[in-house]
Amino acid sequence: MECVVQGIIETQYVEALEILLQGLCGVHRQRLGVHEICLKSGPNLGFVASEVRLLCDIEQAEPTWTVKHVGGAMRGAGAEQISVLVRSMVESKASKNVLRLFYALGYKLDYELLRVGFTFHFHRGAPITVTVSSVNKMLKLHATDEAVPVTPGIQLVEVTAPATSENYNEVVAAVSSFCEYLAPLLHLSKPGASTGVVPTAAAAAASLMSDGGGTTL
Amino acid sequence: MPLKWVLNWQPNAGSTVNSQILNEVSQCVESINGVKEGRWKATLTFYKPMLRDQALAADFPRDFLGISLPEQPNKYYFILRGHKIVLEADSSIQLIMEKLQSYKSRVALNFEGFQYQLGDFQLRVGKVVPTHSENLRGIVMEVEYLPISSLEKSRQVMDEFVDIWQDTVSKRSLPGHFLHIEPNFSDYGLADHYTSQHTAVQYAHVMAQLIASVQAGQAARN
Numbered sequence: 001m002e003c004v005v006q007g008i009i010e011t012q013y014v015e016a017l018e019i020l021l022q023g024l025c026g027v028h029r030q031r032l033g034v035h036e037i038c039l040k041s042g043p044n045l046g047f048v049a050s051e052v053r054l055l056c057d058i059e060q061a062e063p064t065w066t067v068k069h070v071g072g073a074m075r076g077a078g079a080e081q082i083s084v085l086v087r088s089m090v091e092s093k094a095s096k097n098v099l100r101l102f103y104a105l106g107y108k109l110d111y112e113l114l115r116v117g118f119t120f121h122f123h124r125g126a127p128i129t130v131t132v133s134s135v136n137k138m139l140k141l142h143a144t145d146e147a148v149p150v151t152p153g154i155q156l157v158e159v160t161a162p163a164t165s166e167n168y169n170e171v172v173a174a175v176s177s178f179c180e181y182l183a184p185l186l187h188l189s190k191p192g193a194s195t196g197v198v199p200t201a202a203a204a205a206a207s208l209m210s211d212g213g214g215t216t217l
Numbered sequence: 218m219p220l221k222w223v224l225n226w227q228p229n230a231g232s233t234v235n236s237q238i239l240n241e242v243s244q245c246v247e248s249i250n251g252v253k254e255g256r257w258k259a260t261l262t263f264y265k266p267m268l269r270d271q272a273l274a275a276d277f278p279r280d281f282l283g284i285s286l287p288e289q290p291n292k293y294y295f296i297l298r299g300h301k302i303v304l305e306a307d308s309s310i311q312l313i314m315e316k317l318q319s320y321k322s323r324v325a326l327n328f329e330g331f332q333y334q335l336g337d338f339q340l341r342v343g344k345v346v347p348t349h350s351e352n353l354r355g356i357v358m359e360v361e362y363l364p365i366s367s368l369e370k371s372r373q374v375m376d377e378f379v380d381i382w383q384d385t386v387s388k389r390s391l392p393g394h395f396l397h398i399e400p401n402f403s404d405y406g407l408a409d410h411y412t413s414q415h416t417a418v419q420y421a422h423v424m425a426q427l428i429a430s431v432q433a434g435q436a437a438r439n
Binding site for chain 1 (some may be wrong): 269276302304306312336
């Protein structure tokens with residue numbers, strides 16, 4: 001399982017967000033470059049349609065592949081009340097022929113994306129990952145070097161943390177409290193429930209840029 | 218990692234495998250001073266597609282195998298022999314396959330037995346049995362040569378060892394012999410330097426041999 005929230009930020013404020021994250025996390029950012037290939041089961045395969053994502057980390061000298069399955073969100077009155085999405089998620093590293101395998105099994109390409117940006121990995125009540133990336137689409141199949149932004153001028157921010165059915169309450173609390181620190185720059189909510197950019201972003205960014213993140217927001 | 222050959226017991230025409238043969242083979246290892254070290258177990262699973270329309274089954278692979286190997290307990294291997302694909306993944310890939318609900322386990326077989334040390338060689342002799350059953354379906358043997366990782370460089374020493382081994386077994390006049398058919402690893406994109414993916418491919422080919430010999434046995438009886 002994982003806990004996840006998402007938000008968006010204008011590209012012009014990303015540098016300020018990076019300064020803020022650097023100050024909050026006390027670690028350096030890592031570059032992110034992921035070619036994401038989303039596959040769907042062919043029309044006759046499986047009693048219900050299924051989806052699987054193949055992530056190719058193109059930042060590595062030798063690209064590495066991960067298979068990722070994102071399952072349904074936790075439901076019920078309790079899940080409605082919390083501001084963080086808790087969903088099932090399973091990942092597995094795989095050798096580089098994984099796309100060939102899934103094609104041979106009867107999966108088809110649904111869409112592909114290129115995410116470029118940076119991540120912060122740190123521990124703050126739970127192991128948290130913040131990903132800031134521009135999402136790009138390919139004009140030609142697998143042509144990652146000719147990718148163009150899906151939403152020019154806007155970047156996606158995602159905060160995730162692994163959880164289990166035993167500890168997700170604590171992880172949700174850790175993620176929620178971390179998100180409050182970012183509130184002047186962006187609003188984070190459950191995926192699919194984006195609330196847009198925040199009006200205080202310009203002022204907060206200006207303040208961060210002027211003192212290098214020293215001010216407590 | 219050290220390279221290994223995986224051999225399977227090929228019963229003579231009209232005969233079948235039984236536990237007496239397995240006992241005698243184990244005694245053969247001990248007779249050439251193999252020192253028993255402990256147990257080992259690999260598990261091989263056949264997957265079949267879950268289809269809405271069975272008439273379209275021909276569009277999907279029928280030879281989709283998954284293998285867990287004791288040498289890589291945190292890994293899992295998928296093999297499509299027809300497509301010449303071997304995939305190495307984390308064990309959690311099995312959970313992903315379960316969640317996808319597009320393929321399900323049709324039958325699973327355990328390869329299990331004892332491991333022996335013999336100088337620079339490590340031998341594993343084991344029975345092939347369906348999980349949750351004791352019906353013996355075959356006998357396999359792994360011959361691992363610890364000092365070398367190159368298939369080509371080890372070929373001579375492996376050939377010589379297997380010749381000695383075949384001589385030892387043949388003295389017991391058992392109704393069959395061990396067979397070693399090396400898959401064409403380069404078809405799977407595998408190089409000369411041995412990896413666990415080579416082992417997974419060998420097991421997939423041994424499995425095909427076992428199925429072929431069972432079918433040949435059935436055809437002979439009919």
